[in-house]
Amino acid sequence: MISGRVWKFGDNINTDLILPGHVMFLADEERQRYLFQANRPEWINLVRQGDIIIAGQSFGMGSSRPAALALRNVGVTCVIAESLGRLFFRNAVNFGLLVLECPGIFAAFEEGQNATVSVDDFSVRNDATAKTLQAKPVPKSLLKLMLGGGIFPVLERDGLIASALPPTAAKAKK
Amino acid sequence: MGQTIAEKILSRQNVASRPVKAGDLIDADLNGLLVLWWPAIRNVYKKIGFKNGPPTVWDKEKAYLMLDHYQPPVDEAYARGNLEARRDAARLGLKHFYDSEMGISHHMMMDYGHVRPGELLVGNDSHVICFGALNAAATGIGNDEEAYALAFGKLFFSVPQTIKVVLRGKNPNYPIGKDIILYLAGKYSDSFAQNRSMEFVGPLASDMDLATRMTLADHAVELGAKFGLFLADDKTLEFVRARTDQPFETTAPDADAEYVQTIEVDCDAIGPQVAKPFRFDNVSPVGEVSGLKVDQARIGSCANGRFEDIEIAARMLKGRKVARGVRFYISPASMAVYRQCAEAGLVADLIAAGAQFQNPGCTICGRQVVLNEEVCISSTTRNSRGRMGGPSCSDAKIYLAGPATVTAAAIAGRIVDPREFLHD
Numbered sequence: 001m002i003s004g005r006v007w008k009f010g011d012n013i014n015t016d017l018i019l020p021g022h023v024m025f026l027a028d029e030e031r032q033r034y035l036f037q038a039n040r041p042e043w044i045n046l047v048r049q050g051d052i053i054i055a056g057q058s059f060g061m062g063s064s065r066p067a068a069l070a071l072r073n074v075g076v077t078c079v080i081a082e083s084l085g086r087l088f089f090r091n092a093v094n095f096g097l098l099v100l101e102c103p104g105i106f107a108a109f110e111e112g113q114n115a116t117v118s119v120d121d122f123s124v125r126n127d128a129t130a131k132t133l134q135a136k137p138v139p140k141s142l143l144k145l146m147l148g149g150g151i152f153p154v155l156e157r158d159g160l161i162a163s164a165l166p167p168t169a170a171k172a173k174k
Numbered sequence: 175m176g177q178t179i180a181e182k183i184l185s186r187q188n189v190a191s192r193p194v195k196a197g198d199l200i201d202a203d204l205n206g207l208l209v210l211w212w213p214a215i216r217n218v219y220k221k222i223g224f225k226n227g228p229p230t231v232w233d234k235e236k237a238y239l240m241l242d243h244y245q246p247p248v249d250e251a252y253a254r255g256n257l258e259a260r261r262d263a264a265r266l267g268l269k270h271f272y273d274s275e276m277g278i279s280h281h282m283m284m285d286y287g288h289v290r291p292g293e294l295l296v297g298n299d300s301h302v303i304c305f306g307a308l309n310a311a312a313t314g315i316g317n318d319e320e321a322y323a324l325a326f327g328k329l330f331f332s333v334p335q336t337i338k339v340v341l342r343g344k345n346p347n348y349p350i351g352k353d354i355i356l357y358l359a360g361k362y363s364d365s366f367a368q369n370r371s372m373e374f375v376g377p378l379a380s381d382m383d384l385a386t387r388m389t390l391a392d393h394a395v396e397l398g399a400k401f402g403l404f405l406a407d408d409k410t411l412e413f414v415r416a417r418t419d420q421p422f423e424t425t426a427p428d429a430d431a432e433y434v435q436t437i438e439v440d441c442d443a444i445g446p447q448v449a450k451p452f453r454f455d456n457v458s459p460v461g462e463v464s465g466l467k468v469d470q471a472r473i474g475s476c477a478n479g480r481f482e483d484i485e486i487a488a489r490m491l492k493g494r495k496v497a498r499g500v501r502f503y504i505s506p507a508s509m510a511v512y513r514q515c516a517e518a519g520l521v522a523d524l525i526a527a528g529a530q531f532q533n534p535g536c537t538i539c540g541r542q543v544v545l546n547e548e549v550c551i552s553s554t555t556r557n558s559r560g561r562m563g564g565p566s567c568s569d570a571k572i573y574l575a576g577p578a579t580v581t582a583a584a585i586a587g588r589i590v591d592p593r594e595f596l597h598d
């Protein structure tokens with residue numbers, strides 16, 4: 001179960017809004033300060049670890065830039081939208097951010113209410129109204145990546161790539 | 175049941191060697207991988223313990239490393255990224271490395287013969303989808319996944335449903351690709367092809383030149399699509415065979431392929447279209463915005479930076495000048511296109527008429543600033559808030575239009591129907 005405070009964003013929140021192109025070359029920690037700067041500049045100061053984003057149609061449409069990573073890094077644990085941009089979805093899988101498509105979700109929540117998401121049955125509950133919606137299931141293999149921290153942490157745990165342990169620890173291991 | 179182009183290509187590339195249908199989730203072998211943003215890819219490897227970048231790549235001949243977007247570098251970090259790529263390309267023994275060449279990498283891929291009909295390619299830029307103009311299934315991925323693909327040469331794909339778009343009508347005497355795609359966005363919304371493949375077919379699709387097909391295939395992503403595909407015909411084969419002797423398998427849909435939607439478009443009835451701020455689907459016919467004064471006009475980007483997109487500007491400006499107070503910028507999609515324009519005398523003519531040529535590349539579509547007080551009409555890819563100049567320029571007004579409409583605005587100093595300049 002994932003539970004958190006809801007932020008609402010509307011339709012067509014594209015990657016130019018989520019993560020502007022001109023900060024592409026900054027380090028991850030600096031880059032994420034620019035989240036939603038064009039449409040909601042105060043948000044970055046208000047978001048907390050564990051928050052959930054609920055959005056309208058086509059959240060994340062647009063470019064390949066690592067918008068999902070930036071959202072995860074500032075504490076967002078889940079994005080639930082009426083529909084998702086396909087490249088944003090792929091990025092979310094690979095960067096380890098839980099994202100779900102859930103028709104009807106936008107109208108079911110007011111900003112600031114609490115949402116509880118089950119990754120077993122993909123239900124989304126509004127804790128304030130007790131209304132429950134059904135998100136579209138994510139295939140198991142992709143869910144494993146989303147919940148496991150993304151593509152490389154999962155490969156590492158599966159023993160498919162060398163561990164990224166600090167150099168001293170790696171040496172001691174040998 | 176027959177198969178769509180997407181289903182055929184993904185069946186052929188399916189790791190499990192089984193035919194696929196829409197809805198299947200598969201692993202597929204890649205025919206090619208376009209790698210850009212090398213410092214970002216290198217960084218992914220660094221994070222997982224390879225401090226000097228990838229130790230090896232899956233296939234030295236199928237990974238195409240191109241340093242593009244903003245060349246030559248104007249800051250040290252970007253130049254250093256080029257240097258690291260140069261060293262890594264040599265160390266890894268990459269056969270195809272384009273060293274900080276000015277241009278847009280996805281167009282360089284086509285210009286250098288690295289995109290062939292029937293292939294499956296990906297790259298870490300959303301607009302690699304434009305390879306569909308050459309009958310190749312291509313789509314964008316993010317950097318972490320790009321690093322993964324570089325090591326393993328295969329990725330998961332959900333096999334998309336397909337929307338068939340039947341294009342009818344005559345080629346007008348100006349490039350019409352942008353007008354068609356904006357019309358589709360305006361009518362069906364900018365997400366109606368979300369996660370789907372689009373097949374552009376019909377008599378006009380056959381009649382149109384490759385540049386126009388590239389505009390449509392490129393912009394399929396602005397409608398949310400995974401692939402934007404054309405059939406391979408004589409024009410395709412002539413272009414591809416002049417550039418590569420690698421074998422390939424052109425791919426057409428079966429007659430009984432299943433489509434989620436079929437759209438018939440009478441392109442004669444469309445006319446010039448304009449996307450108003452700040453959405454790709456906020457579209458109206460040019461007449462509804464005519465009279466609006468513009469400060470900048472731009473032709474370029476992966477959507478409209480080919481020879482034909484620049485030739486129309488030269489043709490319309492013959493005997494005319496760019497209006498005072500308008501900055502008219504032109505950026506060819508690649509050095510190959512630039513050369514073609516130079517050889518045809520277009521560069522000299524356009525400069526004489528008051529246009530400004532800038533480096534081939536992506537600057538014109540994003541980094542180049544439009545201030546909040548300004549209006550820009552542009553043939554580039556996107557018009558969302560802050561697209562040109564970042565969040566502090568989020569009120570800058572970007573209108574998207576085809577190159578004829580952009581040129582007409584550059585001549586008139588305001589948005590006008592380009593057809594009034596096309597009769598003589």
